[in-house]
Amino acid sequence: MVAYTTGPPYRHFTASEIDAANDTDLPDLLASLGYQVRRVGSYYSTREMDSLRIKDRRIWFRNSENTGGDAVAFVQHFHGMSFPEAVRYLLAFNGYSVDSPAPIPRQRSRPPPQRGRPAFVLPPPNGNNGRVHAYLQGRGVSPGVIDEFIEAGLLYEDREHHNCVFVGRDGAGKAVFAAKRGTCDSIPFRGDVAGSDKRIAFRIPCDTALDRVAAFEAPIDLMSWFTLHGRSNAIALCGLYDGPLETYLADYPHIRRILLYLDADGPGREAAGKLREKYRGLGYGVEKQFPPSGKDWNEFLQQRVKER
Numbered sequence: 546m547v548a549y550t551t552g553p554p555y556r557h558f559t560a561s562e563i564d565a566a567n568d569t570d571l572p573d574l575l576a577s578l579g580y581q582v583r584r585v586g587s588y589y590s591t592r593e594m595d596s597l598r599i600k601d602r603r604i605w606f607r608n609s610e611n612t613g614g615d616a617v618a619f620v621q622h623f624h625g626m627s628f629p630e631a632v633r634y635l636l637a638f639n640g641y642s643v644d645s646p647a648p649i650p651r652q653r654s655r656p657p658p659q660r661g662r663p664a665f666v667l668p669p670p671n672g673n674n675g676r677v678h679a680y681l682q683g684r685g686v687s688p689g690v691i692d693e694f695i696e697a698g699l700l701y702e703d704r705e706h707h708n709c710v711f712v713g714r715d716g717a718g719k720a721v722f723a724a725k726r727g728t729c730d731s732i733p734f735r736g737d738v739a740g741s742d743k744r745i746a747f748r749i750p751c752d753t754a755l756d757r758v759a760a761f762e763a764p765i766d767l768m769s770w771f772t773l774h775g776r777s778n779a780i781a782l783c784g785l786y787d788g789p790l791e792t793y794l795a796d797y798p799h800i801r802r803i804l805l806y807l808d809a810d811g812p813g814r815e816a817a818g819k820l821r822e823k824y825r826g827l828g829y830g831v832e833k834q835f836p837p838s839g840k841d842w843n844e845f846l847q848q849r850v851k852e853r
Contacts, residue, residue: 558632566635569616571599574638578624579743593743593786596812609812625725625736634739665740667723668703668710677702677709680728684765685846687772694768697750708734711764711781713747713789716796721745724764724783737783746789747781757802760790760820761842762813769846770806785816787823794829805833808841 572582572589581592589599596609606613612622620631674695681691694700698718703710703725713722722741727734737743747764758778761767767781778800782789785807794800803824807813817833824831836845 558629562636562641563617563632565639565641566617566632567615568603569635569639570602571605571616571619572602574616574619574635575599577638593784593788595785595816609810620739621736623736624739624741626739630739665721665723665738665742667712667720668705668708668725668738670710671702671704671707674700674702676707676728680709681765681768684769684843685772685850686765686768686843690768690771693771693776699747699749700764702728706734710738711747713741713745713783714750715742715745716751718750722747722783726765743783743786744788744792746783748789748793749776749779751778751793751797751800752776753797753799756800757804758790758793758797758800759804759806760787761806762808763841763843766806766808766842769843772846773842773849785812787816787820790820790824800829802830803832805831806842807833807835809835810840813841 575591576582580594582589583592587600589602590597594607594609597605597607598613599605604613604615605619614622616635617628617631620626620634621628626634677695677700678688678691682688691700698714698720699712701710701712702708706725706727708725708727711724711726712720713724715721722743722745723738724741724747725734725736725738747767749767751758755778758780759767759770761770761779761781762785763783764781767779770779771777778797780789780793790803794803803820805817805820807817814835817835821831821833836842839845839848
Protein backbone atom coordinates (compact mmCIF):
# COMPACT_ATOMS: atom_id res chain seq x y z
CA MET A 546 0.00 0.00 0.00
CA VAL A 547 1.15 3.51 -0.84
CA ALA A 548 0.29 5.75 2.10
CA TYR A 549 -0.98 9.25 1.45
CA THR A 550 -3.14 11.35 3.73
CA THR A 551 -5.72 14.02 3.03
CA GLY A 552 -5.82 15.65 6.46
CA PRO A 553 -7.99 14.67 9.39
CA PRO A 554 -9.45 12.10 9.37
CA TYR A 555 -6.44 10.39 7.82
CA ARG A 556 -7.06 8.43 4.65
CA HIS A 557 -4.71 5.95 2.98
CA PHE A 558 -4.87 5.35 -0.76
CA THR A 559 -4.09 1.98 -2.28
CA ALA A 560 -2.31 1.59 -5.59
CA SER A 561 -5.61 0.52 -7.18
CA GLU A 562 -7.31 3.70 -5.95
CA ILE A 563 -4.56 5.84 -7.43
CA ASP A 564 -4.86 3.90 -10.71
CA ALA A 565 -8.63 4.50 -10.65
CA ALA A 566 -8.10 8.23 -10.17
CA ASN A 567 -5.65 8.34 -13.07
CA ASP A 568 -8.08 6.42 -15.26
CA THR A 569 -10.38 9.46 -15.29
CA ASP A 570 -11.76 10.43 -18.68
CA LEU A 571 -10.04 13.79 -19.17
CA PRO A 572 -12.46 15.35 -21.70
CA ASP A 573 -15.35 14.57 -19.34
CA LEU A 574 -13.43 15.96 -16.36
CA LEU A 575 -12.49 19.18 -18.11
CA ALA A 576 -16.06 19.73 -19.31
CA SER A 577 -17.30 19.34 -15.73
CA LEU A 578 -14.77 21.97 -14.60
CA GLY A 579 -16.12 24.52 -17.05
CA TYR A 580 -13.62 24.13 -19.91
CA GLN A 581 -14.90 24.21 -23.48
CA VAL A 582 -13.59 20.90 -24.80
CA ARG A 583 -13.22 20.34 -28.53
CA ARG A 584 -12.07 17.48 -30.73
CA VAL A 585 -9.09 18.27 -32.98
CA GLY A 586 -8.23 15.34 -35.22
CA SER A 587 -7.02 12.44 -33.09
CA TYR A 588 -6.76 14.43 -29.84
CA TYR A 589 -8.80 16.78 -27.65
CA SER A 590 -8.05 20.37 -26.68
CA THR A 591 -9.91 23.28 -25.07
CA ARG A 592 -10.83 26.77 -26.15
CA GLU A 593 -9.15 28.13 -23.02
CA MET A 594 -5.79 26.46 -23.68
CA ASP A 595 -5.02 26.06 -27.38
CA SER A 596 -1.70 24.33 -26.70
CA LEU A 597 -3.29 21.59 -24.53
CA ARG A 598 -3.37 18.14 -26.12
CA ILE A 599 -5.26 15.17 -24.67
CA LYS A 600 -4.38 11.76 -26.08
CA ASP A 601 -6.40 8.55 -25.63
CA ARG A 602 -8.68 10.56 -23.26
CA ARG A 603 -6.23 9.84 -20.40
CA ILE A 604 -2.92 11.68 -21.01
CA TRP A 605 -2.43 15.43 -21.45
CA PHE A 606 0.43 17.65 -22.56
CA ARG A 607 0.63 21.43 -22.76
CA ASN A 608 3.15 22.57 -25.36
CA SER A 609 3.40 26.15 -24.11
CA GLU A 610 4.64 24.95 -20.71
CA ASN A 611 6.37 21.74 -21.86
CA THR A 612 4.55 19.81 -19.16
CA GLY A 613 1.95 17.06 -18.99
CA GLY A 614 0.81 13.91 -17.24
CA ASP A 615 -2.28 12.08 -16.07
CA ALA A 616 -5.54 13.22 -14.46
CA VAL A 617 -4.00 13.60 -10.99
CA ALA A 618 -1.24 15.77 -12.44
CA PHE A 619 -3.81 17.90 -14.26
CA VAL A 620 -5.82 18.92 -11.21
CA GLN A 621 -2.61 19.42 -9.24
CA HIS A 622 -1.10 21.67 -11.89
CA PHE A 623 -4.12 23.70 -13.00
CA HIS A 624 -6.31 23.68 -9.88
CA GLY A 625 -3.75 23.87 -7.07
CA MET A 626 -4.64 20.58 -5.36
CA SER A 627 -2.19 18.50 -3.37
CA PHE A 628 -1.69 14.87 -4.43
CA PRO A 629 -4.12 13.51 -1.80
CA GLU A 630 -6.70 16.17 -2.62
CA ALA A 631 -6.43 15.33 -6.31
CA VAL A 632 -6.86 11.58 -5.78
CA ARG A 633 -9.84 12.09 -3.47
CA TYR A 634 -11.50 14.54 -5.86
CA LEU A 635 -11.06 12.25 -8.88
CA LEU A 636 -12.33 9.18 -7.04
CA ALA A 637 -15.45 11.09 -6.05
CA PHE A 638 -15.81 12.41 -9.61
CA ASN A 639 -15.78 8.84 -10.93
CA GLY A 640 -18.41 7.71 -8.44
CA TYR A 641 -16.18 5.80 -6.06
CA SER A 642 -16.64 5.80 -2.32
CA VAL A 643 -13.65 7.65 -0.90
CA ASP A 644 -14.32 6.31 2.57
CA SER A 645 -13.92 2.62 1.73
CA PRO A 646 -10.49 0.92 1.62
CA ALA A 647 -10.71 0.33 -2.15
CA PRO A 648 -12.43 2.11 -5.03
CA ILE A 649 -15.83 0.37 -4.92
CA PRO A 650 -18.50 2.04 -7.07
CA ARG A 651 -21.35 3.50 -5.04
CA GLN A 652 -24.72 1.85 -5.47
CA ARG A 653 -27.19 4.46 -6.67
CA SER A 654 -30.96 4.12 -6.53
CA ARG A 655 -31.43 7.31 -8.54
CA PRO A 656 -29.52 9.09 -11.33
CA PRO A 657 -26.26 10.72 -10.20
CA PRO A 658 -26.34 14.48 -9.66
CA GLN A 659 -25.06 16.63 -12.49
CA ARG A 660 -21.33 17.15 -12.28
CA GLY A 661 -20.36 20.75 -11.88
CA ARG A 662 -17.56 23.00 -10.80
CA PRO A 663 -16.31 22.15 -7.28
CA ALA A 664 -17.13 24.64 -4.54
CA PHE A 665 -14.77 27.63 -4.52
CA VAL A 666 -13.07 28.29 -1.19
CA LEU A 667 -10.18 30.71 -0.71
CA PRO A 668 -7.12 29.17 1.00
CA PRO A 669 -6.77 30.28 4.64
CA PRO A 670 -4.58 33.41 4.92
CA ASN A 671 -1.31 33.60 6.79
CA GLY A 672 -0.93 35.97 9.72
CA ASN A 673 1.16 38.34 7.62
CA ASN A 674 2.22 38.85 4.01
CA GLY A 675 5.97 38.98 4.54
CA ARG A 676 6.95 36.32 2.01
CA VAL A 677 4.62 37.72 -0.63
CA HIS A 678 6.16 41.17 -0.15
CA ALA A 679 9.70 39.79 -0.34
CA TYR A 680 8.98 37.68 -3.41
CA LEU A 681 7.25 40.38 -5.42
CA GLN A 682 9.73 43.09 -4.45
CA GLY A 683 12.48 40.68 -5.51
CA ARG A 684 10.81 40.62 -8.93
CA GLY A 685 10.81 44.40 -9.14
CA VAL A 686 7.21 45.16 -8.12
CA SER A 687 7.04 48.32 -6.01
CA PRO A 688 6.05 48.03 -2.31
CA GLY A 689 3.31 50.61 -2.89
CA VAL A 690 1.68 48.52 -5.62
CA ILE A 691 1.88 45.41 -3.45
CA ASP A 692 0.25 47.21 -0.51
CA GLU A 693 -2.47 48.60 -2.78
CA PHE A 694 -3.39 45.11 -3.99
CA ILE A 695 -3.36 43.66 -0.47
CA GLU A 696 -5.54 46.47 0.90
CA ALA A 697 -8.00 46.00 -1.98
CA GLY A 698 -8.40 42.31 -1.14
CA LEU A 699 -6.77 41.22 -4.40
CA LEU A 700 -3.65 39.63 -2.94
CA TYR A 701 -2.54 37.80 0.20
CA GLU A 702 -0.23 35.05 1.48
CA ASP A 703 -1.73 31.65 2.19
CA ARG A 704 -1.09 29.90 5.48
CA GLU A 705 -0.15 26.40 4.34
CA HIS A 706 2.44 27.01 1.62
CA HIS A 707 3.03 30.79 1.82
CA ASN A 708 2.00 31.17 -1.83
CA CYS A 709 0.92 34.44 -3.39
CA VAL A 710 -2.86 34.22 -3.79
CA PHE A 711 -4.24 36.56 -6.46
CA VAL A 712 -7.98 36.95 -5.85
CA GLY A 713 -10.39 37.57 -8.70
CA ARG A 714 -13.61 39.38 -7.79
CA ASP A 715 -16.76 39.84 -9.84
CA GLY A 716 -18.53 43.15 -10.43
CA ALA A 717 -20.17 42.93 -6.99
CA GLY A 718 -16.80 42.44 -5.28
CA LYS A 719 -17.37 38.77 -4.49
CA ALA A 720 -14.29 36.51 -4.64
CA VAL A 721 -14.88 33.94 -7.39
CA PHE A 722 -11.35 33.13 -8.61
CA ALA A 723 -7.90 32.69 -7.13
CA ALA A 724 -4.54 31.96 -8.73
CA LYS A 725 -1.69 30.71 -6.55
CA ARG A 726 1.96 31.35 -7.28
CA GLY A 727 4.81 29.97 -5.24
CA THR A 728 7.20 32.35 -3.52
CA CYS A 729 10.26 30.12 -3.99
CA ASP A 730 11.80 30.34 -7.48
CA SER A 731 13.84 27.17 -6.93
CA ILE A 732 10.58 25.18 -6.64
CA PRO A 733 8.26 26.90 -9.14
CA PHE A 734 4.54 26.44 -8.53
CA ARG A 735 1.42 27.99 -9.98
CA GLY A 736 -2.17 26.87 -10.23
CA ASP A 737 -5.76 27.96 -9.82
CA VAL A 738 -7.79 27.23 -6.69
CA ALA A 739 -10.40 24.52 -7.30
CA GLY A 740 -13.76 25.90 -8.38
CA SER A 741 -12.34 29.18 -9.70
CA ASP A 742 -14.48 30.98 -12.27
CA LYS A 743 -12.22 31.33 -15.30
CA ARG A 744 -14.70 33.71 -16.91
CA ILE A 745 -13.67 36.34 -14.32
CA ALA A 746 -10.01 35.52 -13.61
CA PHE A 747 -8.16 38.54 -12.15
CA ARG A 748 -9.29 42.15 -12.54
CA ILE A 749 -8.83 45.59 -11.02
CA PRO A 750 -12.00 47.45 -9.91
CA CYS A 751 -13.18 49.43 -12.92
CA ASP A 752 -12.71 53.19 -13.10
CA THR A 753 -15.77 54.21 -15.12
CA ALA A 754 -14.10 57.50 -16.08
CA LEU A 755 -11.80 55.51 -18.37
CA ASP A 756 -13.02 53.93 -21.61
CA ARG A 757 -10.14 51.47 -21.96
CA VAL A 758 -8.89 48.24 -20.38
CA ALA A 759 -5.44 46.62 -20.52
CA ALA A 760 -5.24 42.82 -20.75
CA PHE A 761 -2.25 40.85 -19.47
CA GLU A 762 -1.53 37.13 -19.24
CA ALA A 763 -0.61 36.97 -15.54
CA PRO A 764 -1.32 39.06 -12.42
CA ILE A 765 2.39 39.66 -11.84
CA ASP A 766 2.66 41.18 -15.33
CA LEU A 767 -0.25 43.46 -14.49
CA MET A 768 1.47 44.51 -11.26
CA SER A 769 4.71 45.08 -13.18
CA TRP A 770 2.91 47.44 -15.57
CA PHE A 771 1.42 49.33 -12.63
CA THR A 772 4.93 49.71 -11.20
CA LEU A 773 6.20 51.11 -14.50
CA HIS A 774 3.24 53.25 -15.61
CA GLY A 775 0.71 53.65 -12.80
CA ARG A 776 -2.85 52.50 -12.31
CA SER A 777 -5.34 51.80 -15.09
CA ASN A 778 -8.31 49.56 -15.80
CA ALA A 779 -6.74 46.15 -16.21
CA ILE A 780 -7.36 42.42 -16.18
CA ALA A 781 -5.12 39.36 -16.13
CA LEU A 782 -6.46 36.50 -18.25
CA CYS A 783 -4.42 33.97 -16.21
CA GLY A 784 -3.58 32.32 -19.49
CA LEU A 785 -4.63 33.07 -23.06
CA TYR A 786 -8.35 32.29 -22.83
CA ASP A 787 -10.22 35.54 -23.50
CA GLY A 788 -13.33 34.64 -21.50
CA PRO A 789 -12.33 37.10 -18.73
CA LEU A 790 -12.10 39.88 -21.32
CA GLU A 791 -15.52 39.00 -22.74
CA THR A 792 -17.04 39.06 -19.24
CA TYR A 793 -15.36 42.36 -18.37
CA LEU A 794 -16.65 44.03 -21.53
CA ALA A 795 -20.17 42.74 -20.82
CA ASP A 796 -19.98 44.05 -17.23
CA TYR A 797 -18.66 47.47 -18.32
CA PRO A 798 -20.20 48.35 -21.71
CA HIS A 799 -18.70 51.85 -21.64
CA ILE A 800 -15.28 50.33 -22.39
CA ARG A 801 -14.45 50.92 -26.07
CA ARG A 802 -10.67 50.43 -26.25
CA ILE A 803 -8.65 47.30 -25.52
CA LEU A 804 -4.88 47.30 -24.94
CA LEU A 805 -3.37 43.85 -25.39
CA TYR A 806 -0.18 43.55 -23.32
CA LEU A 807 0.45 39.83 -23.67
CA ASP A 808 3.77 37.98 -23.47
CA ALA A 809 6.33 38.35 -26.24
CA ASP A 810 6.71 34.59 -26.81
CA GLY A 811 5.17 32.69 -29.72
CA PRO A 812 1.81 31.83 -28.09
CA GLY A 813 1.43 35.37 -26.73
CA ARG A 814 2.08 37.01 -30.09
CA GLU A 815 -0.23 34.60 -31.87
CA ALA A 816 -3.02 35.17 -29.34
CA ALA A 817 -2.61 38.95 -29.54
CA GLY A 818 -3.06 38.84 -33.30
CA LYS A 819 -6.20 36.71 -33.08
CA LEU A 820 -7.72 38.79 -30.30
CA ARG A 821 -7.04 42.07 -32.10
CA GLU A 822 -8.84 40.75 -35.18
CA LYS A 823 -11.74 39.39 -33.11
CA TYR A 824 -12.43 42.52 -31.06
CA ARG A 825 -11.89 44.95 -33.91
CA GLY A 826 -14.59 42.97 -35.69
CA LEU A 827 -16.84 43.65 -32.70
CA GLY A 828 -16.30 47.39 -32.99
CA TYR A 829 -13.61 47.97 -30.36
CA GLY A 830 -10.46 49.95 -30.82
CA VAL A 831 -7.63 47.47 -30.19
CA GLU A 832 -3.90 47.98 -29.80
CA LYS A 833 -1.24 45.43 -28.97
CA GLN A 834 2.13 46.08 -27.40
CA PHE A 835 4.85 43.68 -26.28
CA PRO A 836 7.60 44.34 -23.73
CA PRO A 837 10.60 45.99 -25.41
CA SER A 838 12.82 43.22 -24.02
CA GLY A 839 12.33 40.01 -22.08
CA LYS A 840 9.61 37.38 -22.45
CA ASP A 841 6.97 39.23 -20.45
CA TRP A 842 6.33 42.48 -18.62
CA ASN A 843 7.82 41.23 -15.36
CA GLU A 844 11.07 40.23 -17.05
CA PHE A 845 11.20 43.68 -18.64
CA LEU A 846 10.58 45.31 -15.26
CA GLN A 847 13.39 43.31 -13.66
CA GLN A 848 15.76 44.42 -16.41
CA ARG A 849 14.77 48.05 -15.85
CA VAL A 850 15.35 47.72 -12.10
CA LYS A 851 18.86 46.33 -12.70
CA GLU A 852 19.70 49.24 -15.00
CA ARG A 853 18.87 51.87 -12.38
